[in-house]
Amino acid sequence: MKLKQSYYLTILLICILSAPVLASEGREGNSRGKGSSILGPVTNSAYLKECGACHFAFQPQLLPRRSWEKIMGTLDNHFGDSATLDEATRTGILDYLVNNSAEKSSSRLSGKLLASIGKSDAPLRITDTGYFKRKHDEVRAAVFKRKSIGTASNCVACHLTAEKGDFDEHKVKIPKI
Ligand code: HEC
Ligand code: HEC
Structure with a gap:
């Protein structure tokens, strides 16, 4: 008992x-859960085709409107490349980016990303934002340079679900080589 x-x-x-x-x-x-690191897939076919030709087509929710305007206004010198488009395609893509920019998103990711940028700053890179740097401070520079990754901009090399717009940290797998 x-x-x-x-x-x-x-x-x-x-x-x-x-x-x-x-x-x-x-x-x-x-x-x-919903609205944390999940942004959803890119839905604009012109954007996917033109801006996904050289690199991962970053979700528009990953930068503020002012960044997209700056990027889309300087395509003749785009990180050392030319990414120029005819005017109708350019404005169509710009509309898509602006209508879905970080400010328009209710995700926690976009909110934190915006909070990490100065109010009038317009970074050309997601990878330059305080939010990105903070989230990747444990990834050594040499890891980003691995053959199958190349650069920090290559989100999809490690975020296996990046194309779905899912950047959940539990779905990350860093390639060994
Ligand atoms: C001709 C190839 C090419 C095309 C087409 C292109 N880009 Fe890029 N883009 C680059 C290169 C090169 C970089 C720099 C990548 C790096 O440093 O690793 C870059 C980087 C970027 C970045 C910054 C990524 C980061 O580090 O956070 C953004 C945002 C971007 N491009 C948006 C666009 C958009 C929007 C379009 C379509 C209008 C586009 N790109 C089309 C070549 C291209
Ligand atoms: C070398 C591999 C690698 C690359 C390339 C990479 N990431 Fe990451 N990312 C990571 C790792 C590792 C973490 C942290 C996971 C953890 O804390 O457990 C992370 C975390 C994140 C988070 C936070 C997720 C959460 O649940 O809090 C976001 C958002 C993110 N990355 C977005 C991006 C974006 C956007 C790109 C491309 C511009 C990118 N990452 C490129 C490896 C990478």
Whole structure:
């Protein structure tokens, strides 16, 4: 009888002690669910075709409007390349980017990214933002230079679900070579 009592007492104690842990895990679970690191796929076919030709077609939610305007206004000198487009295609893509920029997104990712940029700064790179740097501070520079990665801009090399717009940290796999 004594033994049985202490058995039940132990079970009860475990339940009481683990309750706060479970509750906090639940909260974390929610914040990681919809609207955390999930942006959704790119939906504009001209953008996918033209801007996805040389690199991963970054989700428009990854930069503010002012950055997209600057990028789309300087395509003749785009990181040392020429990425010029006819005017109708250029304005069509610009509209898509502006209408879906970080400011238009309710995701936590976009909110944090915007908060990491000066109010009037218009970074040309996602990889230059404080948010990106903070999230990747454990990735050594040499890792980004691996053959199958090449550069930090190559999101999809490590984020296996990047094309779905899912940057959840649990779906990251860094290639070994
Ligand atoms: C001719 C090839 C080419 C085309 C076409 C092209 N880009 Fe790029 N883009 C580059 C290169 C090269 C870089 C620099 C990559 C690096 O440093 O690793 C770059 C980088 C970028 C970056 C910064 C990535 C980062 O580091 O955060 C953005 C944003 C970008 N391009 C947007 C666009 C958009 C929008 C279009 C379509 C209008 C486009 N690109 C079309 C070659 C291209
Ligand atoms: C060399 C591989 C690599 C590349 C390339 C890379 N990332 Fe990451 N990314 C990581 C790792 C590792 C983490 C952190 C995972 C962790 O903390 O467990 C991360 C974290 C993130 C997070 C935070 C996710 C979360 O759940 O909090 C975002 C957002 C993100 N990356 C976006 C990008 C974008 C956008 C690009 C391209 C411009 C990119 N990453 C390029 C490896 C990479």
